[in-house]
Amino acid sequence: MTRVLIIGALDGELGQAARIAQARGARLQQADGVAAGLARLRAEGADLALCDLAHDVGWLVEQLAAERIACPVIACGRNADAAAAVRAIRAGAKEFLPLPPDAELIAAMLQAVAGEPDAPVHRDPAMTALLERAAQLARSEASVLITGESGTGKEVLARHIHRSSRRAGGSFVALNCAALPESLLESELFGHEKGAFSGAVAARKGKFEQAEGGTLLLDEIGEMDPRLQAKLLRAIQEREIDRLGGTQPVKLDVRILAATNRDLMAEVMGGRFREDLFFRLNVVGLRIPPLRERPGDILALAEHFAGRFAAANGLPRRPLMPEALALLLAHPWPGNVRELENTLHRAVLLAQGAAIAAEAIELTPLRLERPAEVAVPARAAATPVSHPVSALVGRRVEEVERDLILETLTHCLGNRTRAAEILGISIRTLRNKLHEYRAQGAPVPVGPGQVGPMPMLPPGFYAQGG
Ligand SMILES: Nc1ncnc2c1ncn2[C@@H]1O[C@H](COP(=O)(O)OP(=O)(O)OP(=O)(O)O)[C@@H](O)[C@H]1O
Ligand SMILES: [Mg+2]
Structure with missing residues (x-):
């Protein structure tokens, strides 16, 4: 709620x-x-x-x-x-x-x-089975680790678990561990007492305390730095937290859900994620398959989004024409449900006539498909394929890196999590680079859920003020 x-x-x-x-x-x-x-x-x-x-x-x-x-x-x-x-x-x-x-x-x-308020839309047997398992787990108090590629619906599933649990009457509080720098994240999680740092003019409750009696989703948990991992482990084990600058621990009754698009076990093996914390969070694991592994969901989701965006933009609800459906079914959806959602948002706004035709379906180009298949930088791919790297000779490494990062981000519709995954760098590194580029005056694509205009406001909204 x-x-x-x-x-x-x-x-x-x-x-x-x-x-x-x-x-x-x-x-x-x-x-x-x-x-x-x-x-x-x-x-x-x-x-x-x-x-x-x-x-x-x-x-x-x-x-x-x-x-x-x-x-x-x-x-x-x-x-x-x-x-x-x-x-x-x-x-x-x-x-x-x-x-x-x-x-x-x-x-x-x-x-x-x-995010999405309704229950997850699904029609594919793989997803139906997963949701049944989730419903069963929801009734317990166990921590659940939700994994899946970016845009597969991890947060949607977490909200669904909360709503199906005994804690449904309590708050669902989500915190994206990748979106905030370390100091902010700590204060967001644990809260602080007056005087804990120079701007702390009054005490304040963190997300843990805000979720009291309810559920706390720790999103992108794989991005949390080791010091906070230790503090989080203690909070989960002891069922109490210390506010920043606090002297008295605060008792908690909170169910923890965590989500990540990383292979967290591999992070543990690589020494980047605490093993003890991993086992605490991963009492049960739920893996959401990428959209290409559950094709039965594509049309169900497409129809759902077509209806939702029509309503949000004050447009009539229109059906998808068979050629449009065929295009959607043939696409591999590297950006998963989020990419499908964006595609349908554009389609609803672009479509003319009584139905949504194939012309309104603009799919993102497939040059970068899946991380494993990325062999050449995006810019090089546009040059003759026989000598992709030689085309870069004469350019500075920094420059090529910047182009690669910005083009990958554009490809991912501004989704930083996904872009970092494809580039093989941490979200933190990506954020720092983007900050640098913006300071240099480069146009940096903004994605859903990041600072920028909310995605669903109708066109011309900003003009209304003047
Ligand atoms: N089953 C579904 N039914 C309806 N909407 C969905 C479903 N799955 C995902 N979505 C929508 O797709 C978008 C991405 O979902 P969500 O944010 O839950 O994904 P995620 O796995 O957490 O992605 P990321 O790793 O990028 O954080 C959201 O706008 C969400 O509303
Ligand atoms: Mg998410």
Whole structure:
């Protein structure tokens, strides 16, 4: 369940927005101003904050950054307040929600934060069997390690396990261990006491405490550095945590799910992941097959996404024509369900006429297919195949590396996890490189789930403010 914090009075249009969010399954919290809102975020956390433009959104965003609290803030106000909206976005608000609120927009925002709210869509026998096993495991309290290539639906499965468990009434809290630098990750996980570091002006609960009575998903667990691995192991063993700067351990009742696209056993063998932690997390393992190994799911998912994106964009629901279906079935889907989802999103927006034709299906080129098959750099592949490397002679290593990284990232639709996997480097290294490139002024592709416009807002949304 998505936890939404409303900052502002509930008797006006913001209240309408709140009621729409609630009707769509969000759990609401409310605060009258930014200071009270910040206090609630420290104490309870939230997945999303909607803040009335009448309040100082910029101050809130700055304060969250200083206190290392990661929560997207959406500024809400009337279109007439264009200047205030621009100020809020400049100050770091993630989006502007025009009031009076539009129900579909709110649904799209909630979905962008929560990921897929429904049960996993499936039709292939392999996936049906996996989901049956998951349902059985869900009833236990065991830690589950979910593995699978990037975009196969690991987070979707984790949410499903939570919803099918005895903890369904509690919170589901997810933390992407690859998305944050080490110091931020530690404070996100364990929380901190007042004075723990220079920006820590007040105590704050971490994800562990936010998940009390519920489930905590540690996503991309393979990226966690050894020091935090040790701290995590202790938390799981002792069922208690220490906040940063804390003196009293805090008791916990949290079920842990972990997910990774790496071969974690190989990481253990290579000395990069603690064996004892591996066995704690991997009490039971669930491997989600890549989409190409469960072709029966392709059409079921395609139809599901076609319907969902039509609704999100206010378009009529249209069927897929047979040639379009044939294209989808023939593609090997290196980016798995996420790639299929993006393809259908484009198809829904591009399609003309009463059905979705093959012309609307734009598949990503297959030059890089699977990691094992990557023999030549992407740029070299465009030059005569007989001497791919000689075509690079005369160029600096740095330059070639940059082109390779950026092209791989484009190929992966901006998905860093997948790009790092193909490139054979850690996400951390990739992030640092991208940071460098951006500083040099290179255009760096942004993917789903990363900082940038939310994927599901209708075209022209940003123009509404002006
Ligand atoms: N069975 C499914 N039914 C509906 N949607 C799905 C399903 N599997 C995946 N998706 C969608 O595909 C996208 C990728 O899923 P998810 O984020 O769970 O994958 P992941 O394995 O965690 O990927 P990554 O390794 O990149 O984090 C999401 O938008 C999700 O909603
Ligand atoms: Mg994931």
